[in-house]
Amino acid sequence: MSAQPDAYTAALDRALLHALAWLASLPTRPVGPRVDADTLAALSAGPLPPAPTPAAAVIDELASFAEPGLMAMPSGRFFGWVIGGTLPAALAADWLVSAWDQNAGMRFATPATAVLEETAAGWLLDLLGLPPKADVGFTTGATMANFVGLAAGRQWVLERAGWNPDRDGLAGSPRVRVFVGAERHDVIDLALRYLGLGAPIVVEVDREGRLRPDALAELLDTGSGPAIVCLQAGNLHSGAADPMDAAIDVSHRHNAWVHIDGAFGLWAAASPSYRDQLAGLDRADSWATDAHKTLNVPYDCGVAIVSRPEVVRQVFGVHTSYLVAADGTPANPGPGNPFEKVPELSRRARGVPVWAALRALGRAGTIALVDGLAANARALAEGLSSLPGVEILNEVVFTQVCVSFGSDDRTRRVTQQLLADGSAWMSGSRWHDRDILRISVSNWSTDAADVALSLAAVARACAATDAEGASTDTSAADATTAARPTDPRPPSDDRD
Numbered sequence: 001m002s003a004q005p006d007a008y009t010a011a012l013d014r015a016l017l018h019a020l021a022w023l024a025s026l027p028t029r030p031v032g033p034r035v036d037a038d039t040l041a042a043l044s045a046g047p048l049p050p051a052p053t054p055a056a057a058v059i060d061e062l063a064s065f066a067e068p069g070l071m072a073m074p075s076g077r078f079f080g081w082v083i084g085g086t087l088p089a090a091l092a093a094d095w096l097v098s099a100w101d102q103n104a105g106m107r108f109a110t111p112a113t114a115v116l117e118e119t120a121a122g123w124l125l126d127l128l129g130l131p132p133k134a135d136v137g138f139t140t141g142a143t144m145a146n147f148v149g150l151a152a153g154r155q156w157v158l159e160r161a162g163w164n165p166d167r168d169g170l171a172g173s174p175r176v177r178v179f180v181g182a183e184r185h186d187v188i189d190l191a192l193r194y195l196g197l198g199a200p201i202v203v204e205v206d207r208e209g210r211l212r213p214d215a216l217a218e219l220l221d222t223g224s225g226p227a228i229v230c231l232q233a234g235n236l237h238s239g240a241a242d243p244m245d246a247a248i249d250v251s252h253r254h255n256a257w258v259h260i261d262g263a264f265g266l267w268a269a270a271s272p273s274y275r276d277q278l279a280g281l282d283r284a285d286s287w288a289t290d291a292h293k294t295l296n297v298p299y300d301c302g303v304a305i306v307s308r309p310e311v312v313r314q315v316f317g318v319h320t321s322y323l324v325a326a327d328g329t330p331a332n333p334g335p336g337n338p339f340e341k342v343p344e345l346s347r348r349a350r351g352v353p354v355w356a357a358l359r360a361l362g363r364a365g366t367i368a369l370v371d372g373l374a375a376n377a378r379a380l381a382e383g384l385s386s387l388p389g390v391e392i393l394n395e396v397v398f399t400q401v402c403v404s405f406g407s408d409d410r411t412r413r414v415t416q417q418l419l420a421d422g423s424a425w426m427s428g429s430r431w432h433d434r435d436i437l438r439i440s441v442s443n444w445s446t447d448a449a450d451v452a453l454s455l456a457a458v459a460r461a462c463a464a465t466d467a468e469g470a471s472t473d474t475s476a477a478d479a480t481t482a483a484r485p486t487d488p489r490p491p492s493d494d495r496d
């Protein structure tokens with residue numbers, strides 16, 4: 001098959017057309033998908049076609065097949081889980097990344113993408129107020145970014161305990177105690193499983209889900225040996241951050257490595273109005289965040305930041321003859337290769353859309369983005385609290401709002417009505433033993449009109465629920481609530 005540019009033109013033209021049609025549909029289409037996966041699966045059933053199909057026809061078929069099953073996640077009225085939209089410059093840059101098709105692992109082989117990612121990394125460290133010499137790796141998401149920080153921590157604390165995990169593995173090693181807040185994200189436990197570190201030691205939190213440094217100190221005191229403390233900037237439900245200064249002091253007094261999961265909440269540090277919530281943040285040892293959430297670059301892009309480049313490169317560096325190492329010494333590690341900072345060897349240049357997003361926003365635009373999300377969260381909370389029977393359960397300090405509509409039953413039914421209405425999407429969740437509707441404002445394009453339309457949609461959902469409630473026997477729903485085991489952790493629909 002020819003690789004002449006013309007071979008691409010028809011397919012890319014169709015892709016542009018379909019992409020623009022999708023984006024143009026966002027203001028008016030229902031936010032949720034119109035068909036479910038089983039329905040689509042039945043439509044797509046069929047063996048692999050025996051003969052080739054022209055690329056442009058494949059793209060047409062793809063777009064029309066997918067359209068009814070797409071969730072309008074880039075909509076300004078999508079508030080589910082914690083999911084950002086896509087800034088225009090980031091989306092277009094992402095297309096170029098695919099067209100360039102660089103395997104972005106080696107600085108020497110793909111200098112353009114390596115340097116663009118290094119520039120983006122420098123901008124990120126500057127915006128977030130983190131040490132300028134930290135290593136920055138671009139991962140698939142915060143799950144893997146947390147894995148990177150915790151892997152670096154494992155290496156560092158074991159080496160200081162006189163154990164070489166690279167040579168001797170973990171069998172027989174000193175036990176690494178890992179401390180986490182009771183309301184950490186589930187993927188911290190997942191990363192610890194990947195790392196063979198087992199279940200963490202759980203530290204009590206306050207009513208906003210913030211880790212209590214006094215409780216952490218007590219637990220650290222009860223044992224000794226290598227320790228990692230994993231803090232959180234941005235509680236999934238409240239948006240609150242752990243008290244960084246106090247928790248980092250306690251941890252470092254015990255020689256623990258401090259990692260911070262700031263998948264969305266780390267971005268508070270970019271804004272003068274919110275960064276005080278994270279005071280002391282820069283003294284941690286590693287940080288994880290997402291660009292595909294608050295920064296609004298397309299999926300997928302997480303950011304793994306480690307204060308000690310030599311440690312992360314020790315863990316993730318690969319030294320075979322065909323990979324050209326970047327020059328550097330322990331004292332002056334130099335920029336390093338992209339592959340030395342993340343788990344993947346081969347990967348797309350996913351830091352390039354980050355470069356484009358930051359280049360387009362500038363410092364002022366990035367601050368305005370973060371401030372705008374938090375302001376919209378406050379506006380939604382204020383609007384909702386004026387509806388009858390509505391309670392806002394968290395202090396709205398950042399982008400997250402937890403809403404109860406009275407009983408668990410009413411909250412669940414309002415949530416169902418809202419999703420059926422289709423004008424806005426918010427997730428059902430469970431927090432502090434109550435069913436809630438959770439709002440995460442993460443989309444750059446949400447404006448005052450979206451906020452007003454979303455509030456109106458919730459008000460309609462309440463009215464519909466109460467009208468239905470007057471004519472329905474709710475004993476079945478009550479029985480479901482009673483039968484539910486009390487689980488202090490968020491339910492499984494709560495992955496983001």
Ligand SMILES: *Cc1c(COP(=O)(O)O)cnc(C)c1O
Nearest residue numbers: 082141142143185187263290496
């Ligand atoms: C979203 C999120 C994660 C997981 O991030 P992914 O990008 O989905 O891998 C981890 N921690 C927190 C606090 C999150 O909000």
